Amino acid sequence: MTWRATVLTIFPEMLPGPLGCSLAGKALRAGLWQLETVDIRDFARDKHRSVDDAPFGGGPGMVMRSDVLDAALAGSDGVGPVLLLSPRGRRLDQERVRSLAGGPGVRLICGRFEGVDERVLVARAIDELSLGDFVLSGGEPAAIALIDACVRLLPGVVGRAEGLAEESFAESLLEYPQYTRPQSWQGRAVPEVLVSGLTRERRPDLWERYRAAQDSERAGDREVDR
Numbered sequence: 001m002t003w004r005a006t007v008l009t010i011f012p013e014m015l016p017g018p019l020g021c022s023l024a025g026k027a028l029r030a031g032l033w034q035l036e037t038v039d040i041r042d043f044a045r046d047k048h049r050s051v052d053d054a055p056f057g058g059g060p061g062m063v064m065r066s067d068v069l070d071a072a073l074a075g076s077d078g079v080g081p082v083l084l085l086s087p088r089g090r091r092l093d094q095e096r097v098r099s100l101a102g103g104p105g106v107r108l109i110c111g112r113f114e115g116v117d118e119r120v121l122v123a124r125a126i127d128e129l130s131l132g133d134f135v136l137s138g139g140e141p142a143a144i145a146l147i148d149a150c151v152r153l154l155p156g157v158v159g160r161a162e163g164l165a166e167e168s169f170a171e172s173l174l175e176y177p178q179y180t181r182p183q184s185w186q187g188r189a190v191p192e193v194l195v196s197g198l199t200r201e202r203r204p205d206l207w208e209r210y211r212a213a214q215d216s217e218r219a220g221d222r223e224v225d226r
Contacts, residue, residue: 003154004034004105005147006078007140008069010051010112012037014140024148027157034105035147036077040064043071052113061114069109070120080105082126084116085139085146089128092146096129100146101153108146110139 007015015037019025027033041049045068052062073082080103100106109116109126120126131142152158179190200207 001104002031002034003101003103003150004036004079005150006036006038006076006105006107007110007143007147008038008040008072008076008108009110009138009140009143010040011110011138011140012039015144017140017144019144019147019151023157024151027151027154030156032154032156033151038072038076038078040069040072043075044068055114059114063114064112064116066117066120066123069116070123073107073109073120073124078105078107080107082107082109082124083146084109084111084121084126084128085130085142086111086115086128087130087133087135089130092129092131092149094149097146097149098153101150106146106150108139108143110143112138 009015016025016028016035019028019035024033028035040051044050050065051068052064055061055063080100083106085108121128129142129146131145136142179194183190183195196207196210199210
């Protein structure tokens with residue numbers, strides 16, 4: 001079964017966005033995952049396609065209506081848990097990403113305005129997820145980030161799957177620093193242990209010559225100390 005992301009939004013034109021590029025885009029075109037967007041406004045009941053209204057009790061801003069969002073959820077396909085991208089939600093981590101990627105898919109609600117009517121969240125037991133302690137204009141960028149994190153864990157998306165195990169947060173640790181050519185840049189050299197490790201693997205003859213020179217140098221230092 002192909003992993004599937006369903007995104008409920010009032011701005012469907014924001015998708016696929018970055019998900020149409022790089023690894024995620026290539027995998028999408030190859031059919032390794034599917035993306036569906038649902039325009040919440042299609043389920044509005046008035047000629048203006050209104051999805052929000054003023055909050056009871058007053059206060060600034062508008063709130064997404066429970067009846068419209070509920071109709072959008074009921075009238076659209078999708079698999080997997082229903083999640084609302086919200087700054088008040090539990091912070092997303094790699095463990096949750098692995099769990100979502102291992103399932104059939106996700107249904108993501110992109111919040112807007114001041115939030116979503118609490119009643120639909122309770123009625124449908126909708127979980128809330130946050131990318132961090134900051135506020136976005138809407139949930140679409142957060143949904144894109146979550147989907148990208150899941151898609152790259154799907155079989156066949158990343159060329160060298162074993163590399164995923166070495167990434168940051170894979171084992172609750174940060175990934176080690178990375179280096180590439182040139183070996184020396186602006187007076188900063190690649191750590192010697194990395195250079196010697198590559199040489200030992202690919203040119204054992206040079207590695208033995210290097211070790212002999214180092215041993216000779218250390219022997220000379222001992223003679224001087226005497």
